[in-house]
Every structure is written in structure tokens, then in C-alpha cells.
Amino acid sequence: MSINAIIINSLKDIGVPVGFQNYSGSQKTYISFFEYNQKSGLNADDEEQRTTHFIQIDVWSNTDYTEIVSQVKQAIKSNGFTRTSEADLYEKETGIFHKVIRFKGEI
Numbered sequence: 769m770s771i772n773a774i775i776i777n778s779l780k781d782i783g784v785p786v787g788f789q790n791y792s793g794s795q796k797t798y799i800s801f802f803e804y805n806q807k808s809g810l811n812a813d814d815e816e817q818r819t820t821h822f823i824q825i826d827v828w829s830n831t832d833y834t835e836i837v838s839q840v841k842q843a844i845k846s847n848g849f850t851r852t853s854e855a856d857l858y859e860k861e862t863g864i865f866h867k868v869i870r871f872k873g874e875i
């Protein structure tokens with residue numbers, strides 16, 4: 769299964785739209801994600817056996833997104849990923865609250 773499929777499958781039960789890199793729908797609350805880095809996670813006999821993926825998940829909303837963020841973290845961590853950082857942002861141009869959560873994991 770691809771890294772994108774793993775992330776989408778992990779987040780599908782949260783109840784908000786999820787888009788890879790971009791969301792073009794009309795919902796005010798949604799999730800987007802992308803892979804910002806990857807590297808060899810495990811090598812054996814000069815072959816990469818596992819890949820470490822670094823993922824950023826963005827939660828966008830014009831209301832309180834605390835519960836959604838909690839569900840995102842639980843869903844991604846349940847698939848073996850570790851949270852590496854997060855930040856709260858506010859997009860002045862659109863009035864949207866934006867939570868950035870970064871994870872890493874091997875597949």
C-alpha cells in the first residue's frame with residue numbers, strides 16, 4: 769500500500785474531507801497532507817528494506833478543530849507513526865485556523 773493510501777485510509781473515519789496536497793471542495797473544515805521528506809529507514813545487503821516517511825498533515829477550519837486534531841493524531845499514531853512537531857497558525861487572508869502536525873514512520 770502506498771504512503772498516500774495509508775494516510776487517506778487512516779483518516780477516512782474522522783468525518784471531514786481529506787485531500788492529498790490540496791482540497792478543492794466547499795467544506796470549511798478539511799484535512800490536507802503531503803510527504804515532505806523520505807529516506808532509507810533500514811538497509812540490508814546494500815538494499816533498502818524499509819523507508820522512513822515524513823508526513824505533514826494540515827487541519828483547516830473556521831471553528832474549533834481541537835477534537836479533529838486529537839482524532840488525527842490518534843489515527844496516524846495507531847498506524848505506527850510518531851508525531852515530531854505541531855504548530856497552530858491563523859491564515860489572515862481567509863480567516864481560517866490551521867493546525868500543522870508532522871509525523872514520521874517506516875513502511
